[in-house]
Amino acid sequence: MKTLADLRAIKEKAKAEMATREKNARFRITVAMGTCGIAAGARDTMSAIIDELNKRNIQDAIVTQTGCLGYCDQEPLIQIAQADKQTISYGKVSPEVARKIIAEHIVNGKVVADYVFNLS
Amino acid sequence: MHRTHILIAMDAHTIAQGARSVKEALQRELALAALADEVRVVETGSLGIYNKGVVLVIFPDAVYYTGVQVQDVSEIISEHLIKGRVVERLQYTDVPGAEKVAGQAPRAGKQVRVVLKNAGIIDPDNIEEYIAHDGYEALGKALTAMKPQDVIAEVKQSGLQGRGGAFFPTALKWEFAARETSKEKYIICNADEGEPGTFKDRLILEGDPHAIIEGMTLTGYAVGADKGFIYIRGEYRMSINRMQKAIEQARAHGLLGKNLFGSNFSFDLEIREGAGAYICGEETALIESIEGKRGEPRDKPPFPPTEGLWGKPTIVNNVETLANIPQIILKGAAWYKSLGTEKSPGTKVFTMVGNINNPGLIEVPMGITLREIVYEIGQGIPGGKGFQLAQMGGTTGGILTAEHLDLPMSVECLREIGAGLGSGALLVVDDTQNVVDLVMNFVEFFNHESCGKCTLCREGTGRLLELLEKLTDGKGTVQDVALIEELAKIMMKGAFCGLGQAAPVPILGCLKYFRAEFEKLAKTAGSAAA
Structure with missing residues (x-):
């Protein structure tokens, strides 16, 4: 450790890994993991989401899971919540679609209209 | 990135209740469920929840579970981690320090975490997690932008008083040693916590060992010492192990050793184990013990800052005092003074024990009333019994009765009635005790x-x-x-x-x-x- 910059380099890297424990992530991605979701492939969807976030080095999104939302035919279902914005739900999210949603919604800020599912 | 972090409190209390087996079960079951790449199990220090068995917290949801046993692990994994349903029968909602992580519990409201800011948040065995939470930033700041006298001046401004129980102004003690011209000076961390009912230093050491290393290094820089000793009582095996590991990691990262941050300041540390004599918490007896002699107090004066270890100027500071130093240097004296009362700035860590519903480790601003501690944070006395007395500050502490319930807990207010804050043990005694x-x-x-x-x-x-x-x-x-x-x-x-x-x-x-x-x-x- 010779300079403050050396220290801050370690800090940034470690902070990224610890982001899961912080409450201030910008995006909260919830994957529905009821029996129906899991049967429809929600596990693969979640793995794809985590993988894509890692690949793109996105640190301000957390991934969590919830139970069945009551729309079993739409599984795998995911929801993306963002402060001050409407929570968007997506249905029939295959791993490929999940990767697309990360690229469009999280990175570019554009909702992927084809897969939006209106819960109300 | 791991989508979920499971923090498991690994301190002497939880280990006694089986935390190690629960951790092993978690890792085994996560591997079986093919979740090992997504879910990280992190050992952390005390979560401040005492006497409630094995405690863990699952992020990002910040759901706390207490009383977790090995047989509960598969349920937590299949329900919480796979299906996203909280296992309510194990959930603990009255979370200490929750303003940092969850923000809903009443117990959190009155707590302010300075010394305990990392305890239960980071993995104490991982220096990088300490660094992620601004660790060693204060040291870097001091060594690159401050003179030793600036460090002393900042601490003096902050009004920090020794947290070992005597509440002597820390900066004043430092000035005595800084003034000495001796080439050899020493910094000692007094971790010989021996007051019955007091275990705050242990939980600080177990939860955030690097804060002590950074605090001691800053103290060394301030007074011109290049060598430090941490005197930990031998029974604190876990504190010793964690501290040893932390010292090795700090050395490997060049945060202990020669020419820190490219300056010409060098500092290194060693651990000395005490053998459990209460008297060795007295600073001159402690010095005698480090020198290899029988632990008996010396004549004073001379005081250690002028003539201490091996006759050289020596600063002996308590664990909690040292844990405050990096925060004061990083955030400034004005910030520190904004906490607590005018004459007693900052926070105080208490271990609350005895006839109390919610015993445990808390950190509160100075000036909080005994009633707030006992009835709000501690949730009152079990069995609907009345409050008879509280002993503040360990076995040598003063006695407080019901008439003192609304007295602000600060050095000056307690001194007036002939009591003191002492080491921070708060023993609550109900009205059925003799x-x-x-x-x-x-x-x-x-x-x-x-x-x-x-x-x-x-x-x-x-x-x-x-x-x-x-x-x-x-x-x-x-x-x-x-x-x-x-x-x-x-x-x-x-x-x-x-x-x-x-x-x-x-x-x-x-x-x-x-x-x-x-x-x-x-x-x-x-x-x-x-």
Whole structure:
């Protein structure tokens, strides 16, 4: 450790890994993991989401899971919540679609209209 | 990135309740569920929840579970981690320090975490997690942008007082040592926490060992010392192991050793283990012990800042004091002064024990009332019993009664009534307990721990015990009660060191408020004889 910059380099890297424990992530991605979701492939969807976030080095999104939302035919279902914005739900999210949603919604800020599912 | 972090509190209490087996079960079951790449299990220090079994918290949801046993692990994994359903039967909602992580519990409201800011948040065995939470930033700042006297000035401005119990101004102590011209100076961290009921230093050491290393290094820079010793009592095996690992990691990262941050300041640390003698918490006895001698206090003056370890200028600071230093340097004296009261800035860590619903480790701003601590944070006394007394500051602490419930807990307010904050142990006693038995218990402890060097303490504690036994055996007189009081007062004035001087404090406190209880025993004896 010779300079403050050396220290801050370690800090940034470690902070990224610890982001899961912080409450201030910008995006909260919830994957529905009821029996129906899991049967429809929600596990693969979640793995794809985590993988894509890692690949793109996105640190301000957390991934969590919830139970069945009551729309079993739409599984795998995911929801993306963002402060001050409407929570968007997506249905029939295959791993490929999940990767697309990360690229469009999280990175570019554009909702992927084809897969939006209106819960109300 | 791991989508979920499971933090498991690994401190002496939770380990005793099986935290290690729970951690192993978690790792085994996560591997079976093919979740090992997504879910990280992190060992952390105390989560501040005491006496509730194995404690873990699952992020990002910040759901706390207590009383977790090995057989609960598969349910937590299949319900919480796979299906996203909280296992309500194990959930704990009254979370200490929750303002940092969850923000809903009433217990959190009155707490402010400075010293404990990382405890239960980071993995203490991983230096990078400490760095992620601004660790070593203060050291970098001091070594690249501040002169040693600036560091002292900042601490002086902050008004920080020693948290070992004496509340001596930290910067003043440092100035005495900084003024000395000796080339060899030493920094000692006093982690010989021996007060019954006190375990805050242990939980700080276990939860955030790097904060102590950084605090000691900053102290070394401020006073011109390049060598430090952490004197930890031998029973604190886990603190010793964590601290040893932290020292090695700091060395590997160049945060201990030569020319830190490219400056010409060098500093290194070693651990010294105490053998469990209460007297070795007294700083000069502690120094004797490090020197390899019998742990007995020295004559003062000279005080350690001018003549301490091996006759060289030495700073002895308590664990909690040192843990405050990096925060003060990083955030500034004005920030620190904004916490607590004018004369007692900052926070105080307490270990709350005894007849209390929610015992545990808390950190509160100075000036909070006893009522807030006992009835809000501690959630009152079990079984609907009344509050009889509280002993503040460990076995040598003063006695507080119901009339003091609304007294602000600060150095100045407690001093006025002849008590003190002491080490931070808060023993709550309900109104069904016998005060005389309580005093007898204190005196037995002092009698056992008196080092024997001076007559007043060695003989005084013994005679006090005899007099109390006489009373409880029904053979005492009212004169004996007066004699107890007189002897205690003389010990306070004449004993050689803090042990003998402070031992009478709780005795006199109990006599002041509960004299009738003592005299009742004497009177019964008198009538029996008649």
